[in-house]
Amino acid sequence: MTQRKSVLRAHLVRGALGALCAFGAASAHADTWGIQLGPGVADNDVKKLDLGLVWDPGLQWWHVGGFHFTVVGEAHVAYWKLDDPNAIYPNTWEFGATPVFRFIKDAGWFRPFFEAGIGVRLLSHVRQTPFRTMSSSFQFADMVGVGAQFGEHQNYQAGFRFQHISNADIKKPNPGLNFSEIYVQYNF
Secondary structure, eight states: OHHHHHHHHHHHHHHHHHHHHHHHHSBOOOOEEEEEEEEEEETTTEEEEEEEEEEEOOOBEEEETTEEEEEEEEEEEEEEEEOOTTOSSSEEEEEEEEEEEEEEESSSSEEEEEEEEEEEEEESOOEEETTEEOOOSEEEEEEEEEEEEESTTSOEEEEEEEEEEEOTTSSSOOOOEEEEEEEEEEEO
């Protein structure tokens, strides 16, 4: 178990160093803030409503074919509702943060993108039913998605994400949850 935690820490440190190197090589533009709202559904009768605060520092690098890479930071608060009749805690809160990497179109009124990120989450309750538990409040949240920014000033954004939440076998059992989520965002 200790060796697994050491390997996990090493991967996190390498990822953080890689992100810092990428930021150092990136060009900076004006930063933007946004508010994101997204409903989602998961297996085992779990529904979620997610509220996010998004910071786009305006970093761009690796311009390729009219697209570029960028990163945004997201902080989330989500409410889970479990519709299972055997639910012990039918209401769970999720808190967390995720750096999201995007490959987005450089210019235009409509700018499609692909995105991916790995973040951390804390859950208010881990036991869902007598037979199902997330085992630990600390969870990882990895996601992939597609979407677009649009509007004259790029104030609007919409997308679809597939998100997996689990504790990476830090504690067992580790059933995880797979959410499908749509979201809308307004950028200030």
